Amino acid sequence: MAKKPGTPFTGASPAKIDLIGTISASLMTIGAPYTVAWAKYFCPQAVSLVGGVIFGLSLIAASFGTALWHFQVTQGLLLGIGTCLSFVVPVTVAPSWFANHRGLAMGIILSGTGIGGLVWAPALQACVDGIGFRNSLRLTGALSFALISTASGAMAWEPSTKARIETENSARARRIDSLLRVPLVDFRIAKTKRFFAQALGAMFQSAAYYIPVFFFASYARSLGYSDTAGANFVAISNACNAIGKIAIGYVADRAGRLNALFLTTLLSAVFTIGFWLPSTCGKESADSKGLFIAFTILYGTFSSAYVSLFPISLVELFGVQNFASVNGVLYMMRGIATMIGTPVGGAFIRGTGNTSQPQDFFGMSLLVSCLLFAATAAVLWVRLEVFIGANGFSGGKWRQ
Numbered sequence: 001m002a003k004k005p006g007t008p009f010t011g012a013s014p015a016k017i018d019l020i021g022t023i024s025a026s027l028m029t030i031g032a033p034y035t036v037a038w039a040k041y042f043c044p045q046a047v048s049l050v051g052g053v054i055f056g057l058s059l060i061a062a063s064f065g066t067a068l069w070h071f072q073v074t075q076g077l078l079l080g081i082g083t084c085l086s087f088v089v090p091v092t093v094a095p096s097w098f099a100n101h102r103g104l105a106m107g108i109i110l111s112g113t114g115i116g117g118l119v120w121a122p123a124l125q126a127c128v129d130g131i132g133f134r135n136s137l138r139l140t141g142a143l144s145f146a147l148i149s150t151a152s153g154a155m156a157w158e159p160s161t162k163a164r165i166e167t168e169n170s171a172r173a174r175r176i177d178s179l180l181r182v183p184l185v186d187f188r189i190a191k192t193k194r195f196f197a198q199a200l201g202a203m204f205q206s207a208a209y210y211i212p213v214f215f216f217a218s219y220a221r222s223l224g225y226s227d228t229a230g231a232n233f234v235a236i237s238n239a240c241n242a243i244g245k246i247a248i249g250y251v252a253d254r255a256g257r258l259n260a261l262f263l264t265t266l267l268s269a270v271f272t273i274g275f276w277l278p279s280t281c282g283k284e285s286a287d288s289k290g291l292f293i294a295f296t297i298l299y300g301t302f303s304s305a306y307v308s309l310f311p312i313s314l315v316e317l318f319g320v321q322n323f324a325s326v327n328g329v330l331y332m333m334r335g336i337a338t339m340i341g342t343p344v345g346g347a348f349i350r351g352t353g354n355t356s357q358p359q360d361f362f363g364m365s366l367l368v369s370c371l372l373f374a375a376t377a378a379v380l381w382v383r384l385e386v387f388i389g390a391n392g393f394s395g396g397k398w399r400q
Helices: 014-030 032-041 042-061 068-093 102-152 157-172 176-180 192-224 227-255 255-278 285-300 305-318 319-347 356-386
Strands: none
Touching: 014 068, 014 192, 014 319, 032 042, 032 068, 032 157, 032 319, 042 068, 042 102, 068 102, 068 319, 102 227, 102 255, 102 305, 157 319, 176 227, 192 227, 192 255, 192 319, 192 356, 227 255, 227 285, 227 305, 255 285, 255 305, 255 356, 285 356, 305 319, 305 356, 319 356
């Protein structure tokens, strides 16, 4: 649409258009501390339901947009708020329900993001081609509201967690103004090395993670693929995303959740520098395409596993009783990192949206590689902190 006259996106660069998704993805986790606090104050079902309402309305409102900034407000700001309320609730309430099979359970739950993307990417392309983008937004807004509202009924605290939350609520005054205060992590936890290392890893990984996802289609076009093929690349990545989360979650329960977190972060960095970066330097189109296909499959499989392993790693590191507050704050940090990392990555594209070449994405692929290796180093630091223990070497178990 950026190439066509008379559209809200005419002449806009990929970076400006992808800012819509960047805002949405960032706010999805930036507001996590508030979502967790409200889920405790009210109930998870109500918070998730409100998220579904905002989610649906944001897409319907976007269908009436006539300028790029209209979509940044609706599909960016409002959709991000709706996604936050409906996404953070399940990833916060679910881990406490499982113990021995927590990795597999969260892999199955969060594989929904991959399965959803597998279905939505080609379906949305077909809808846009068939009924236009405005009617597609209205259709998906109504359908999303119905799906999220239905799923909200399953959101509930695990009984012992619910009892602890009710005790906390009864011990403090339930004032409306307290809903606008950011819930902070216990200072004794926040000052530990493992919290600092985990925060660094979360921010580096999040800053890198969405850059390839948002620019898959743009890079595919630079290789000579059509818009439909670009959507298919997103679908392939999401299919691998779903498979990887389930398979790696299963392995994590046996080999150790922190071990799996380190290995998947390392592999996602290796595959980025080993496949995507060389594809931007290839002189032969066939070679670049082959490398990019391999990157799409491998990155989708291993980088996405971080998303499902991240919350369960927090339970391992800080305990179930501290999980909700730590999860909210670290998800907020991930959102801030996404808000910074993705636009910076877009600024590294040297060409324009209409004439981009694979070489124009070299700086972006190098940036993602560096960020993922930095995230790997931080996760390794976390792993060593756990192995050594708070009081020096304690012969801790590697199978954790």
